[in-house]
Amino acid sequence: MKIGIMGGTFDPIHIGHLLLGEFAYEEFALDEIWFLPNGNPPHKTTDESRVSLNHRIEMVKLATADIPYFRVNLYEAQTERHSYTYSTLQAFHELYPGNEFYFILGADSLFSIEQWMCFREIFPACTILAAMRDDKDAGQMKEQIRYLSETYGAKIRLLQAPLVEISSTTIRRRVSRNLSVRYMVPDQVAGYININDLYREETEL
Numbered sequence: 001m002k003i004g005i006m007g008g009t010f011d012p013i014h015i016g017h018l019l020l021g022e023f024a025y026e027e028f029a030l031d032e033i034w035f036l037p038n039g040n041p042p043h044k045t046t047d048e049s050r051v052s053l054n055h056r057i058e059m060v061k062l063a064t065a066d067i068p069y070f071r072v073n074l075y076e077a078q079t080e081r082h083s084y085t086y087s088t089l090q091a092f093h094e095l096y097p098g099n100e101f102y103f104i105l106g107a108d109s110l111f112s113i114e115q116w117m118c119f120r121e122i123f124p125a126c127t128i129l130a131a132m133r134d135d136k137d138a139g140q141m142k143e144q145i146r147y148l149s150e151t152y153g154a155k156i157r158l159l160q161a162p163l164v165e166i167s168s169t170t171i172r173r174r175v176s177r178n179l180s181v182r183y184m185v186p187d188q189v190a191g192y193i194n195i196n197d198l199y200r201e202e203t204e205l
């Protein structure tokens with residue numbers, strides 16, 4: 001099978017993430033998209049101010065429940081230790097042999113990938129599908145793809161998805177200011193945020 005992996009902190013999941021999954025599925029004829037919530041994000045330093053892992057997972061489940069080819073994979077959520085993409089991919093090849101993995105990410109992740117743990121080991125283990133987050137990314141993205149491909153033999157494809165300038169930060173900020181997040185997150189996620197009173201405090205940004 002061809003499996004797309006949509007890794008993220010998902011604090012909370014929003015339509016930018018879901019569109020990447022949907023367009024990757026279609027454009028690269030993938031069989032499934034696995035949403036992979038990060039248990040303890042290696043590079044985000046403000047974990048203590050974020051909502052609990054359980055809330056993040058619950059929102060990912062709600063957002064993906066109706067789509068048969070969207071799955072939630074809790075591999076990285078099962079450990080308190082940092083999860084690193086290279087080791088998750090190694091584990092997936094052992095746990096699910098014979099599958100091809102496509103790691104889906106946005107421009108910011110592609111630009112910082114050389115700071116990731118053992119990043120060279122990521123390239124032979126998957127094809128990267130990289131999406132722009134912003135119009136300004138276009139030229140720089142192509143250059144970064146060329147650079148990573150030539151330098152490390154990375155297999156990277158540009159993922160053409162609608163440009164959505166929404167981030168989890170935007171959602172957290174808007175909720176804390178009592179502004180609407182309707183249409184930015186699925187209705188079920190907006191309802192969950194509301195019922196559980198998430199992101200109300202400015203300090204949770």
Ligand SMILES: Nc1ncnc2c1ncn2[C@@H]1O[C@H](COP(=O)(O)OP(=O)(O)OP(=O)(O)O)[C@@H](O)[C@H]1O
Pocket residue numbers: 007008009010011016017020104105106107108109131132133164165166167168169170
């Ligand atoms: N609107 C978007 N368009 C394209 N890619 C996105 C978008 N939002 C997130 N991504 C990508 O999805 C992956 C997971 O992102 P993450 O869960 O950190 O969301 P985020 O919106 O970037 O969060 P935050 O604002 O908290 O940093 C990353 O590879 C990121 O680049």
Ligand SMILES: O=C(O)c1ccc[n+]([C@@H]2O[C@H](COP(=O)([O-])O)[C@@H](O)[C@H]2O)c1
Pocket residue numbers: 006007008009010036038041042043044083084085086109115116117
């Ligand atoms: O392995 C690493 O060192 C590493 C460093 C930064 C990000 N990642 C992964 O990249 C994905 C997007 O990360 P984030 O923080 O933007 O949600 C998610 O699956 C992270 O686990 C991985």
